[in-house]
Amino acid sequence: MDATNRIATAIRARWAVGAVFFVNGFLTGSWAPQIPVFLTRLGISEFTLGLLILLFGAGAITAMTSCGPLISHYGSRPVVRWFGAIGAFGLLVVAAAPNLPLAALAMFLFGGLIGGMDVAMNANAVEVEKRLGRAIMSSSHGFWSLGGFAGGGLGGIAIQTYGHLPHAAAVTAVALVVMAWALPRLVAEPKALAHEHHKFSLPKNPLIYLIGVVALFSMVPEGAVLDWAALYLQQELGADLATAGFAFAFFAGTMAIIRFLGDAVRNRFGAVTTLRVSSLIAAAGMLVAGLSPWPWLAIAAFAFCGLGVANMVPIAFSAAGNQPGTSAGAGMSVVTTMGYSGLLVAPSAIGFVGERTGFGPVFIALSGLLIVVCLMAGLARTADFAPAQPAE
Template identity: 35%
Template sequence: MQLAFPVLSISRMRQAALPLLFILLGIVYASWASRIPAVRDALQLDPAELSLVLLCAGIGAVGSFPLAAWMTGHFGARHSAGYAGVGLLVTMPCLALAPNIAWLMLAMTILGICSGCFDVAINALGATAEKIAGRSIMSLLHAWFCVGTLSGALFGSALAGIGMSPLAHFSILTATFALPLWLCYQTLPPDRPEPVSGKKYFSVPHGPLIVLGVIGFCGAIVEGSIADWSGVYMKDWLQATDGTAPLAFAAFAAMMLLTRLIGDRLKERFNARKVVTAGALIAGVGMLIALVADNIPLSIVGFALTGVGVATVFPFVFSAAGRHGSTALAGVATLSYGGGLIGPPMIGFLAHGFGLHAALALVGVLCLAVALAASQAKWLE
């Protein structure tokens, strides 16, 4: 009986560790997104310069996937998550410390590398947990990511509203999550490096995996563009305040969260292909509403609907790829996050030439592309 409490505590901590890692990634993601307008204004960046900054994050993320696959194969997903998580927390304050665009670009590149490695590691852990559970749980795990993005967006909105600097904001984040990250690393059961024939830890997707990558690619453009540009759009187009502007992304993240909470049940009832196809069509309608709205509340509703629509893209694509091992997962992730590489900067360059309103219309078109690709993706079932 004396051992019952410690054993029970360890069991509960292990159950909480993986969701907490997804929450951490979401908070880092949303914290940066919520302070983009402030960082932009502090360095007086125009849309093209901001696009270059965002491009560096995408280059870092996509370029990291061969490294992420090697780390997961060589050290195991648990160690990879720990190493990359430390990198995330250390890099966050550096974003606010950058004195000019060159240093900000460097910091964003490092953040992209760390986030890419961390993302592959925790999704590999999730795919393993899904196999052990014998049922679909990836949508629920990605729902925890949405808990992080929603919390990060709301917290960022509140801190921006009271005038707290991005440096103080990011420093609080780093100090708050240093101990939880260490506890997660210590609590997760030891894992073994995944043996890969011929030590080939990374390969470009081929065959049906390409379709999964294309779906993820377009989905990443949608998510990344809304995260990085919705606040700027709200502020510049609808004259929202610094405290109100992040609420568009917060609504997007909130509806992604709610949808992912029921995503696994929808998948079991209708199959992943139908769910992703229908969701992408809803996302297209949401973007239309967001862009034609002439007031802040209705535009926020549009972004929220877009969150409903794209919520199941990454969980189901990564779940399908993860069934074929971490090498396949990293390969599909490379194509997927290629959208994160070109999406936000592309929106910025289009905004520089045609206006942000017109540039974001492309996001709605890509939602339709996701629906078309998903309807043909038999490996999603």
């Protein structure tokens, strides 16, 4: 009976952590269609918007680097609860910011809440994997992409119909309802494990940092689509606001579909082959999006790119967490921080370049980063592992 209860608890926790991933993606995806309104209502340039996005990334990286010691001391469950409960209000604070200084502060706080929640929920997903004795990382990221699809797809229509503040308030309400169900059902790590890993140090294995480069180059295109695709469609391809919101929505939607299939795909073909083929698909989609003269062709290309990007980051995370001679926590902390800097910080530099060259050439150049990932795919061998059986 005890074993049955443990499995039942782990299954509930699996759905609970998936719901947290969904909320994180929903908040992030709902930000994408807010960006064109954010730009116009504050009367700022793409350069200034790039600085604000940089502040978002700085807040996220600050929180992510602080989460390692917090998780080590308290465990992932309390940290998810702290960041998740407060993070539900992040988008509303940004949408309500009346001027540039307050918008800058709001962006830093929003980024910190999203980033801290992200690290903690990934750590909690690892604990659920241990309880279940099987991988759930790809499908957990699938819930994130599903949330991004819902947020991006509905956001543009909601903003155009009701306005940006009612949209942000509705997003907050949905996030709070889902969190109220999910947070009590999360599992906690054994206390002994937290004390065992209390002292944190950076790994000495150089392969960890090369895998971090794979994660970085995989997530820079994702960040570019999140922060700049809507503006690219609206300003350069002539799309309306509702249509522009579909760029990230379709990208996240195809990512969600493939991520839910990701563990089975990787088991069938192996991590190296899956990463290599995925990076080539993503590169082709990004290239066509940058060359497209029509909004809906660009949207379709971004969706195709999402098919490839979907499994790249989960594979990199698994490779880092299973690197011989390096603790899973140390490997994950380095690779997640390097990877998420591509999602959260690099888009600010993309904005600086895009303001001068247009975003089409930027997306073309980003396809080159995905080719580099293809060339580095051999580093993913350690992602092919047999999950440990759950303890009796």
